[in-house]
Amino acid sequence: MVNTFFSQYPPTPGAVIEPGQVDLGPLAGRTVAVIGYGTMGRAMALNLHRSGVDVVVGARPQSPRRALAAKEGLRVLDPGAAVAAGDPVMLLLPDEVMAAVFKAVVKPHLQAGAAVGFAHGFGVAFAGIDPGPDHPCFLAAPKGQGDMLLAAHKAGGGVPGLLAVQPEDSAATWDLAAAYAKAVGCLAGGGFVTTFADECISDQFGEQAVLCGGVIELLKTAFEVMVEAGYGRENAYFECVHELKLITDLVHAHGIDGMRRRISGTAAYGGLTRGPRIIGPEVAQRMRKILSEIESGAFAGEFLTRHDDPRRGVRALAADEAAGPLAVAGRELQQRLRSFRTDAGARLDDPESPAGPVPDESDDP
Numbered sequence: 001m002v003n004t005f006f007s008q009y010p011p012t013p014g015a016v017i018e019p020g021q022v023d024l025g026p027l028a029g030r031t032v033a034v035i036g037y038g039t040m041g042r043a044m045a046l047n048l049h050r051s052g053v054d055v056v057v058g059a060r061p062q063s064p065r066r067a068l069a070a071k072e073g074l075r076v077l078d079p080g081a082a083v084a085a086g087d088p089v090m091l092l093l094p095d096e097v098m099a100a101v102f103k104a105v106v107k108p109h110l111q112a113g114a115a116v117g118f119a120h121g122f123g124v125a126f127a128g129i130d131p132g133p134d135h136p137c138f139l140a141a142p143k144g145q146g147d148m149l150l151a152a153h154k155a156g157g158g159v160p161g162l163l164a165v166q167p168e169d170s171a172a173t174w175d176l177a178a179a180y181a182k183a184v185g186c187l188a189g190g191g192f193v194t195t196f197a198d199e200c201i202s203d204q205f206g207e208q209a210v211l212c213g214g215v216i217e218l219l220k221t222a223f224e225v226m227v228e229a230g231y232g233r234e235n236a237y238f239e240c241v242h243e244l245k246l247i248t249d250l251v252h253a254h255g256i257d258g259m260r261r262r263i264s265g266t267a268a269y270g271g272l273t274r275g276p277r278i279i280g281p282e283v284a285q286r287m288r289k290i291l292s293e294i295e296s297g298a299f300a301g302e303f304l305t306r307h308d309d310p311r312r313g314v315r316a317l318a319a320d321e322a323a324g325p326l327a328v329a330g331r332e333l334q335q336r337l338r339s340f341r342t343d344a345g346a347r348l349d350d351p352e353s354p355a356g357p358v359p360d361e362s363d364d365p
């Protein structure tokens with residue numbers, strides 16, 4: 001039986017599949033092949049297993065993760081054999097090698113009509129993976145890191161997910177994608193309809209402009225400005241880096257306005273008036289440029305070709321950063337703080353917390 005999650009197919013981007021609408025029926029009697037047992041492969045394979053879905057893991061003969069997967073109760077085969085045993089086949093490999101592995105190992109072993117799944121849109125949107133018209137594709141992209149997905153599912157929860165399918169009007173593929181997302185725990189709070197390209201672009205833009213790029217450079221610059229002005233490295237680290245977690249936890253739990261209501265008036269006033277002086281229109285202009293590089297595929301091309309081995313290239317860049325003053329100060333302080341559970345038991349969603357009032361137009365003078 002085909003579910004009708006949407007009033008029309010293809011569904012409108014942003015439409016939501018609610019977890020309560022979804023059952024695991026589309027996975028009944030099927031074996032899911034999880035190719036790759038890294039951070040995301042392990043999380044998804046173990047969550048599928050916990051959900052009662054038959055799973056086979058595909059791992060290279062020399063991979064140390066074969067033994068880990070077997071120890072964790074999963075059946076493990078060589079990648080080609082696992083592909084041949086599975087429908088759907090989930091590709092949970094590093095994005096930079098996925099297209100080559102798909103061509104050499106996955107495509108030749110796919111069962112007739114087998115669906116191919118992804119946790120990120122990069123392979124399909126920018127690396128040229130096209131399983132062909134006989135193989136429906138779906139994307140179940142958890143909005144959380146792999147270990148977090150594993151832990152959340154184990155605790156009975158999950159994370160939200162972004163979902164896409166190809167062809168976009170295939171109700172049966174939407175059913176399969178939704179069932180898969182539910183089984184791995186990435187339907188908590190909803191499965192949001194998107195496309196492979198939109199998921200990939202928005203994910204990379206968030207990483208580059210904010211999470212792993214913009215914010216990190218902001219931290220480095222603020223730390224260096226304080227140290228250069230003669231303030232202690234520890235002060236600079238605590239104020240400009242360490243406390244970021246507190247603020248992001250508050251934003252995560254309560255949104256921007258809720259965060260403002262839970263910090264001091266000095267902090268709120270200073271942030272509201274000085275923040276826009278730090279991040280002005282010129283930053284928005286640079287963000288637009290970065291977005292256009294992602295959209296055009298220029299970033300993907302650079303990532304895949306700039307170094308013979310993209311992984312080694314990333315490691316070299318990260319090694320330079322790890323030798324910088326912020327990273328050195330961070331390692332020293334973390335060593336000291338590690339033996340103390342500095343956020344033990346912290347609850348940032350406490351309903352009794354005396355947060356300030358919701359800003360209201362009636363507050364205006």
Ligand SMILES: NC(=O)c1ccc[n+]([C@@H]2O[C@H](COP(=O)([O-])OP(=O)(O)OC[C@H]3O[C@@H](n4cnc5c(N)ncnc54)[C@H](OP(=O)(O)O)[C@@H]3O)[C@@H](O)[C@H]2O)c1
Nearest residue numbers: 036037038039040041060063065092093094119120145146
């Ligand atoms: N990490 C996350 O939290 C996260 C979050 C959202 C989405 N994703 C997506 O999930 C996918 C997997 O990412 P990941 O971070 O889990 O990758 P990862 O931790 O780097 O894991 C890679 C796995 O792929 C295997 N592998 C590498 N090269 C291979 C090859 N040539 N042939 C066969 N197997 C190979 C590795 O096996 P060996 O043991 O043999 O090296 C390892 O088991 C990506 O599409 C990523 O964008 C990840």
